[in-house]
Amino acid sequence: xxxxxxxxxxxxxxxxxxxxxxxxxxxxxxxxxxxxxxxxxxxxxxxxxxxxxxxxxxxxxxxxxxxxxxxxxxx
Amino acid sequence: xxxxxxxxxxxxxxxxxxxxxxxxxxxxxxxxxxxxxxxxxxxxxxxxxxxxxxxxxxxxxxxxxxxxxxxxxxxxxxxxxxxxxxxxxxxxxxxxxxxxxxxxxxxxxxxxxxxxxxxxxxxxxxxxxxxxx
Numbered sequence: 001x002x003x004x005x006x007x008x009x010x011x012x013x014x015x016x017x018x019x020x021x022x023x024x025x026x027x028x029x030x031x032x033x034x035x036x037x038x039x040x041x042x043x044x045x046x047x048x049x050x051x052x053x054x055x056x057x058x059x060x061x062x063x064x065x066x067x068x069x070x071x072x073x074x075x
Numbered sequence: 076x077x078x079x080x081x082x083x084x085x086x087x088x089x090x091x092x093x094x095x096x097x098x099x100x101x102x103x104x105x106x107x108x109x110x111x112x113x114x115x116x117x118x119x120x121x122x123x124x125x126x127x128x129x130x131x132x133x134x135x136x137x138x139x140x141x142x143x144x145x146x147x148x149x150x151x152x153x154x155x156x157x158x159x160x161x162x163x164x165x166x167x168x169x170x171x172x173x174x175x176x177x178x179x180x181x182x183x184x185x186x187x188x189x190x191x192x193x194x195x196x197x198x199x200x201x202x203x204x205x206x207x208x
Contacts, residue, residue, distance in 0.1 A: 003119075018132070
């Protein structure tokens with residue numbers, strides 16, 4: 001189990017999940033829309049194929065920060 | 076109460092709950108498997124999960140049970156490898172490494188049976204209301 005601090009422009013929450021959960025299923029379970037904006041894990045942007053990788057496959061073993069931030073053109 | 080057995084270079088942690096019972100609570104009352112804490116009491120600090128067919132894992136944030144014991148009770152178990160430093164006492168090593176996780180597991184184990192009873196009662200009522208023609 002790992003601790004994930006997740007969120008977007010509107011909210012920030014904490015969850016505990018199995019490290020073999022994929023990023024995509026986690027974001028869908030907690031209701032984070034990843035269709036827009038940039039998703040990053042511990043500050044590093046995810047690549048397209050990374051959404052179906054598990055936290056463990058991305059090297060997360062204890063805790064991480066997972067955020068989807070929409071950057072507006074005029075922001 | 077959860078038990079820990081050390082055999083060779085592995086530790087087998089067995090819950091006092093059956094794997095299928097954890098799965099049932101996970102399905103109907105998943106929030107009951109999470110221990111909340113923090114300053115506001117709303118931050119998840121520990122979670123128990125059942126994932127049959129996986130190796131399972133133990134960390135300070137939770138326990139994933141991957142299998143049921145082979146005894147008749149079918150209690151949820153997880154087997155973790157131990158790398159005990161040479162000359163170290165294995166009981167102290169296990170207590171230091173998994174102590175907080177086991178303590179939190181025991182807190183959940185005291186609360187889950189009540190939740191399970193409620194789930195089973197609801198399920199029995201639901202099943203009795205189903206007619207098959």
